[in-house]
Amino acid sequence: MTSLKDIAKRAKLSINTVSRAIRGSGYVSAESREKVMRIAVELGYRPNRAARSLRSRKNFEVAVISFLGADNSSGDQLMMEKFVGIKRRLAASGYEMNLHFLDINSEFESANLKLLDDIAGQSPAGIIIIGDGELCKSIYRLMESKQTPVVLISYDVIPEMDCVYIDRLQGVRDAVYYLAEKGRNKIAFAGFHGICCNRIRGYRKAVKELGLQEIIFSENSYSGGGLGRIFDLGVAMSGDIAGAKSRPDAVIAYSDYLAAGLIAGFREYGVRIPEAMAVIGFDNRELAAFTSPGLTTIAQPNFKAGELAAEMLLDKIIKPDERVNAVGVPMNLKIRNST
Amino acid sequence: MTSLKDIAKRAKLSINTVSRAIRGSGYVSAESREKVMRIAVELGYRPNRAARSLRSRKNFEVAVISFLGADNSSGDQLMMEKFVGIKRRLAASGYEMNLHFLDINSEFESANLKLLDDIAGQSPAGIIIIGDGELCKSIYRLMESKQTPVVLISYDVIPEMDCVYIDRLQGVRDAVYYLAEKGRNKIAFAGFHGICCNRIRGYRKAVKELGLQEIIFSENSYSGGGLGRIFDLGVAMSGDIAGAKSRPDAVIAYSDYLAAGLIAGFREYGVRIPEAMAVIGFDNRELAAFTSPGLTTIAQPNFKAGELAAEMLLDKIIKPDERVNAVGVPMNLKIRNST
DNA sequence: CTGTTAGCGCCTTCAA
DNA sequence: TTGAAGGCGCTAACAG
Numbered sequence: 199m200t201s202l203k204d205i206a207k208r209a210k211l212s213i214n215t216v217s218r219a220i221r222g223s224g225y226v227s228a229e230s231r232e233k234v235m236r237i238a239v240e241l242g243y244r245p246n247r248a249a250r251s252l253r254s255r256k257n258f259e260v261a262v263i264s265f266l267g268a269d270n271s272s273g274d275q276l277m278m279e280k281f282v283g284i285k286r287r288l289a290a291s292g293y294e295m296n297l298h299f300l301d302i303n304s305e306f307e308s309a310n311l312k313l314l315d316d317i318a319g320q321s322p323a324g325i326i327i328i329g330d331g332e333l334c335k336s337i338y339r340l341m342e343s344k345q346t347p348v349v350l351i352s353y354d355v356i357p358e359m360d361c362v363y364i365d366r367l368q369g370v371r372d373a374v375y376y377l378a379e380k381g382r383n384k385i386a387f388a389g390f391h392g393i394c395c396n397r398i399r400g401y402r403k404a405v406k407e408l409g410l411q412e413i414i415f416s417e418n419s420y421s422g423g424g425l426g427r428i429f430d431l432g433v434a435m436s437g438d439i440a441g442a443k444s445r446p447d448a449v450i451a452y453s454d455y456l457a458a459g460l461i462a463g464f465r466e467y468g469v470r471i472p473e474a475m476a477v478i479g480f481d482n483r484e485l486a487a488f489t490s491p492g493l494t495t496i497a498q499p500n501f502k503a504g505e506l507a508a509e510m511l512l513d514k515i516i517k518p519d520e521r522v523n524a525v526g527v528p529m530n531l532k533i534r535n536s537t
Numbered sequence: 538m539t540s541l542k543d544i545a546k547r548a549k550l551s552i553n554t555v556s557r558a559i560r561g562s563g564y565v566s567a568e569s570r571e572k573v574m575r576i577a578v579e580l581g582y583r584p585n586r587a588a589r590s591l592r593s594r595k596n597f598e599v600a601v602i603s604f605l606g607a608d609n610s611s612g613d614q615l616m617m618e619k620f621v622g623i624k625r626r627l628a629a630s631g632y633e634m635n636l637h638f639l640d641i642n643s644e645f646e647s648a649n650l651k652l653l654d655d656i657a658g659q660s661p662a663g664i665i666i667i668g669d670g671e672l673c674k675s676i677y678r679l680m681e682s683k684q685t686p687v688v689l690i691s692y693d694v695i696p697e698m699d700c701v702y703i704d705r706l707q708g709v710r711d712a713v714y715y716l717a718e719k720g721r722n723k724i725a726f727a728g729f730h731g732i733c734c735n736r737i738r739g740y741r742k743a744v745k746e747l748g749l750q751e752i753i754f755s756e757n758s759y760s761g762g763g764l765g766r767i768f769d770l771g772v773a774m775s776g777d778i779a780g781a782k783s784r785p786d787a788v789i790a791y792s793d794y795l796a797a798g799l800i801a802g803f804r805e806y807g808v809r810i811p812e813a814m815a816v817i818g819f820d821n822r823e824l825a826a827f828t829s830p831g832l833t834t835i836a837q838p839n840f841k842a843g844e845l846a847a848e849m850l851l852d853k854i855i856k857p858d859e860r861v862n863a864v865g866v867p868m869n870l871k872i873r874n875s876t
Numbered sequence: 877c878t879g880t881t882a883g884c885g886c887c888t889t890c891a892a
Numbered sequence: 893t894t895g896a897a898g899g900c901g902c903t904a905a906c907a908g
Contacts, residue, residue: 878908879906879907880906880908881904881905881906882903883902883903883904884901885900886900887898887900888900889896889897889898890895890898891897892893892894892895892896
C-alpha cells in the first residue's frame with residue numbers, strides 16, 4: 199500500500215504538501231501538484247479510508263435500513279433496484295453503502311433494537327430508511343435525535359421528515375387518464391381498505407376530474423396469509439366485478455398480485471381481456487410479464503428513487519441544517535397486453 | 538464517543554489493560570476484566586473501527602460481488618436472500634458487508650475493471666463472488682493473486698477454487714425420485730443445450746438409477762430475449778411434449794419461467810395438470826406461487842448458501858493457507874399442486 | 877499481570 | 893506556498 203509518505207519521498211516534498219495536493223485543498227503550486235498527481239498515479243496511490251476517518255472524525259459510510267417481510271414479500275426485486283440506485287450514487291461520491299435488514303417479524307424491542315443500536319454505534323455519515331410506516335418513522339426520529347442525517351424512501355409525503363417518495367397518487371391518476379384516453383369510461387379500482395390510501399386518492403382525483411363514475415371494489419381488510427392469498431382474493435373479486443350490475447370496462451388493482459388474480463378469475467368467467475375488460479396492476483413485479491395477457495402495470499421507479507435518496511442524503515451530510523423537504527418520483531406506466 | 542481512554546480513566550487502569558480486557562487477548566486479572574466490562578457497558582463503549590483497522594492493518598470489510606443481468610433477471614429475489622445470509626453471518630463476527638454490482642452488459646474491460654480495481658483498492662478482508670461463469674473465475678484468480686481470500690457461490694464444484702455450490706445435480710435427481718415415488722414412469726426433462734448441464738446430469742443419473750427411459754426436450758440454443766421469451770419457448774415446447782408419440786407423464790423444467798410456459802401451454806392443449814402431466818420447475822421464484830396450479834419446484838437454498846459462504850470466507854481469512862475445498866448445499870423440493 | 881512506548885496514515889494548526 | 897509538530901483511537905512490543 200503506497201501512502202502519502204511514499205509519494206512525498208519520491209517528489210521530494212513534505213507529506214503535508216502531498217496531502218494538500220491530493221485533496222485539492224489549500225495552496226499548492228501548479229508544479230508541485232502536477233508532480234504529485236503523476237507520482238500518485240504511477241504508484242497507484244489509494245487514500246487509506248481508515249486513517250482518513252480516524253483523523254477527520256468522519257465516517258464515509260451510509261447505513262441503509264430495509265425490512266424483511268413475512269415471506270420475504272416486501273422486498274426482493276423492488277428493493278434490490280433501490281439498493282443499486284443508492285449504491286451507484288454513493289460510490290460516485292466516495293461513500294460506502296452498508297446494508298441492514300430488519301426482521302419485521304421479530305419484536306422491535308429485542309433483536310431490532312439491538313441492531314439499531316449497532317448501526318448508530320458505527321456512527322455512519324447518514325442513514326437511508328426504505329419504507330414508511332410507524333416503525334420507519336420512529337427509527338427516523340431516533341437517528342435524527344442522535345444528529346445523524348436521515349432520509350426516507352416512502353410512498354407519500356411524510357410531514358416533518360426528509361423523504362423521496364414514490365408518487366403513487368400520481369401513478370394511479372395517470373393510469374386512469376390513460377384508460378380514459380383509450381375510450382374506457384367505467385373505470386374501477388380494486389383494493390383493500392386502509393392499505394392503499396394514496397392509490398385510492400389518485401383514483402378518486404382522476405375520476406372526479408374526468409367526470410367519471412367512481413367504482414371501488416374493496417375487501418374490508420387483508421389480514422396476511424402471504425402473496426398467494428392476495429392472488430386468491432383477486433380471483434374471488436373478479437366474480438364481484440364480472441357480475442356487477444353495471445360492469446366496469448377497466449380495473450386498476452392495488453397490486454400486481456391482485457391483478458394477476460383478477461386476470462385468472464376473468465378468464466374463468468369468460469371476460470375477455472383487454473376487449474371486455476382492461477386490467478392494470480401496480481409495481482411491475484416480475485410476474486406481470488407472465489400473466490396472459492401480459493399485465494400493464496404502474497411501475498415503481500426504484501433505481502431513480504434510490505439515486506435521489508442518496509443525493510438528498512449527501513446534501514444533508516454536507517449541510518446538516520437544511521430545511522425539511524420531500525421529493526416525489528413519478529411512476530410510469532409499463533404497457534403490456536392487458537389494456 | 539467513549540474511547541478506551543475514558544474507560545481507563547474511570548477504572549484507574551492503563552489504556553492497554555483495558556484494550557486487552559475488551560479484546561479478551563493477553564493476560565488480564567479477572568477482577569480488572571470485570572471492572573472494565575462493567576464500565577464499558579455503562580459508558581456504551583464502541584470500539585472505533587477506523588482506529589482498529591488503521592493500527593492492526595486489517596480491514597473488517599468483506600466485499601460481495603454480484604451481477605446485474607440484462608433485464609435484472611439474474612438477481613433479484615434469489616440474490617437478495619444470499620445477501621441476507623452473508624450479512625447475518627458476517628455481522629455475527631463483526632465484519633461489514635460491502636455490496637458491489639457489476640453490470641454484465643458493460644464491457645468487462647472498462648467500467649467493471651475500474652470497479653474491480655476500486656474493490657481491491659479498499660483491500661477488503663475477503664471477497665465473496667456470487668456466480669460461476671468465466672468472468673467470476675477470472676475475478677477469483679485476480680483477487681487471489683492479490684492475496685485476498687475469495688469464495689465463490691456457484692452451481693457446481695469449481696476445480697481449484699473455494700466455493701459453496703448449490704447442488705443442482707442433487708436437486709434434479711431428488712425431483713426425479715420424488716416423481717417416481719408418486720408413480721410416474723415417463724419422466725422428461727426440458728431445457729436448453731449447454732446452459733443446464735448439471736441439471737441434466739442429475740436427471741440422467743436418476744433415470745439411469747431407476748431404470749427409466751431418458752426423455753429430453755431441448756432447444757438447441759437460447760439466445761436471449763428476456764424472461765418472457767423463455768416463457769414463450771415453454772409454451773411452444775409444451776406442444777412438442779403433448780404431441781410426442783410416447784407422451785411423458787411428468788416434466789422437469791430447467792427453470793420456473795420455462796415451467797410456467799409449459800403449464801400455460803398444456804392448458805391450451807387440454808393436458809390436465811397434475812393428473813395427466815406433473816410439472817416441476819426450478820429455483821422457486823416468486824411466479825411459482827402464481828401459476829395455476831401452483832408450481833412444484835426445486836428451491837434454491839439461498840440464505841443457507843450465503844451463510845456458508847461467509848463462514849468459509851471467515852475461515853480463510855483466519856487461516857489463509859488452508860487447502861481448496863467445495864461445500865455443496867442441497868436443494869429442496871417445494872411442493873405445490875402441479876405434481 | 878500491568879504499564880510504557882511507539883507508531884498505523886492522515887489531517888489540522890501553526891510557523892516559516 | 894511549504895514544512896514541522898501533534899494527535900485521532902487503537903494495538904503490538906517490550907519492560908516492569
